[in-house]
Amino acid sequence: DSGVTQTPKHLITATGQRVTLRCSPRSGDLSVYWYQQSLDQGLQFLIQYYNGEERAKGNILERFSAQQFPDLHSELNLSSLELGDSALYFCASSVGGSGFYNEQFFGPGTRLTVL
Amino acid sequence: GQQVMQIPQYQHVQEGEDFTTYCNSSTTLSNIQWYKQRPGGHPVFLIQLVKSGEVKKQKRLTFQFGEAKKNSSLHITATQTTDVGTYFCAGPSNTGKLIFGQGTTLQVKP
Numbered sequence: 001d002s003g004v005t006q007t008p009k010h011l012i013t014a015t016g017q018r019v020t021l022r023c024s025p026r027s028g029d030l031s032v033y034w035y036q037q038s039l040d041q042g043l044q045f046l047i048q049y050y051n052g053e054e055r056a057k058g059n060i061l062e063r064f065s066a067q068q069f070p071d072l073h074s075e076l077n078l079s080s081l082e083l084g085d086s087a088l089y090f091c092a093s094s095v096g097g098s099g100f101y102n103e104q105f106f107g108p109g110t111r112l113t114v115l
Numbered sequence: 116g117q118q119v120m121q122i123p124q125y126q127h128v129q130e131g132e133d134f135t136t137y138c139n140s141s142t143t144l145s146n147i148q149w150y151k152q153r154p155g156g157h158p159v160f161l162i163q164l165v166k167s168g169e170v171k172k173q174k175r176l177t178f179q180f181g182e183a184k185k186n187s188s189l190h191i192t193a194t195q196t197t198d199v200g201t202y203f204c205a206g207p208s209n210t211g212k213l214i215f216g217q218g219t220t221l222q223v224k225p
Contacts, residue, residue, distance in 0.1 A: 002157070002159070033213075042215060042216070042217045042218060043158065043203060043215040043218070044215075045212050045213060045214070045215070048212070055211075056210065056211050056212050057212075058212055090157060090158070092158075098211070100145070100146065100148070100205075100206070100207030100208075100211065100212070100213045101145075101146060101163075101207075103148070103160045103163065104148075104158075104160060104213070105160070106157040106158045106159065107157060108156075108157055109157055
């Protein structure tokens with residue numbers, strides 16, 4: 001158990017819908033990262049927040065948005081869902097703000113299926 | 116753009132055989148991290164290498180960082196069924212993001 005929690009574990013929805021994925025980082029970690037993992041694309045970095053502020057951005061679609069709240073939990077919002085958005089979404093956290101120097105602790109993931 | 120490539124994509128070995136996965140970057144890296152993801156699980160941090168030519172060992176796992184800091188390898192001696200999973204290397208981009216390789220999936224036949 002990494003100490004990072006993600007809800008829900010599974011999500012099944014229809015095209016065009018909007019969903020929200022939630023992540024709580026490990027106690028004491030200030031950074032939260034969101035990744036998308038699909039079979040053909042591997043592990044793709046979406047976005048990082050550090051202590052409430054956006055720190056780094058990856059190939060995140062405009063239909064996707066995220067935020068980190070004062071209690072440091074984070075939400076990833078996916079809208080106008082398409083079939084291709086079906087994937088495993090991981091949240092990770094780290095103590096510091098440097099995504100590449102700090103060990104990242106991954107949550108169990110949310111499996112999103114868009115029908 | 117910047118890429119981190121891993122080979123092979125898949126490897127099947129007999130239990131007790133050795134296994135190596137290689138990671139190559141298109142640019143010089145300040146550091147490299149390795150993660151393991153068990154089937155149905157999430158990535159778990161294994162190690163970080165920072166120095167040129169660095170070699171680190173964790174029991175049967177040996178990690179190397181190339182002299183030019185553009186490549187890295189993970190070698191497992193005498194594989195066991197518990198080694199099954201996908202091994203990812205990850206390096207920093209020039210914009211501060213962590214770029215993951217595609218991973219090497221290891222299958223171990225008992």
